[in-house]
Amino acid sequence: MNGDQTRRCPLLVEENAGLLLDYCARRLDADTRRALERHMAVCPECARFRDSQMALWRALDEWDSSPVSRRFDDELSRRIARDPLWMRAGAWIADVSWAPAVPALAAAALWIFLLQPAPNPESAAAPDSMEAEQVELVLEDLDMLRQIPL
């Protein structure tokens, strides 16, 4: 925050409004903090905002969080062990660029679909659909990673 910004009240200048939040969160560098403190000494609106935000900050501090349960890791380990596709395949599916193979895969899927006998309602296909869902989720997660701007 330079001298010019100091003279302009943060509450009146949209791009500077965050300065007051940063001040209360102790995220300002020393120079900016001092400049803002000089401003707040003569600006009752900003001083009120600061007091109110600091009080909120203290109230939020009350909400501590208790420790993670000791069963957490064991349960995660069990869930990973129950994930047979991924333990077998090592998630290699996600590592492959499938785009060139999509037409061939689609044709194969159609061919299998047309050739297969009528489904027997008693033989549920839950594991297959679960595995497909897992593949889809992994691809979505990796897609999320790619979407994060650098």
Place this chain on the structure above:
Amino acid sequence: MANGISFRLAAQPLAAGGVEDGMAAAPASLASPCDLDAQLMVRVGMGDSASFNLLLERHRTPVVHFLYRMVQNRAIAEDLAQEVFLRVYRSRAGYQPSAKFTTWLFRIATNLAFNWVRDEKNRRQQRSIEGDEAGMRARQIGDGRPSVERVLVDEVKLQEVRDAIAQLPEKQRAAVLMHKYEEMEYSQIAKVLGLSESAVKSLLFRAYENLRARLAHYAG
């Protein structure tokens, strides 16, 4: 353990030297040297389960706490956090360190939390239609077992804080939790939420405005 993966809770300190030594063998071209987590994740992709243990060790608590504050139920938060780490593990082979690991981690966590919050809203509406008032209170009551926070702080004040945060729109809530409790930079919150940095600043400004109004009696 059958799958060769075993985890331990945070009682033991990290073997920092060992990790750094191990990192020297990681392919330098793939991971940013600054992001130890990304390097660990690359190693997980190469089949190193010890690196997954370290990632878990480093991020288990922040992820669980973030999710706990989002959904306000300990058991559900831990269940969702396990889902986060399971999904990270499933993605290991396809992982490319193209962004900060924690940004990706919290993006997965945030999406899972948003989905849960939306589903819960629908479930509550359904229960409301069915007149199941007891079910509606279940989330606010929490797990039913006493926790450290409940014995240490003023119960009423804590409940008010929790309620005020729970009433925030989900993006405002996630932004406040990442800003206040996880101490994330605006730029990282922006990437997690898929917003611009200035949009995050506005979102936070409005969120804190809402909270100040709801908790006004604590001011002054």
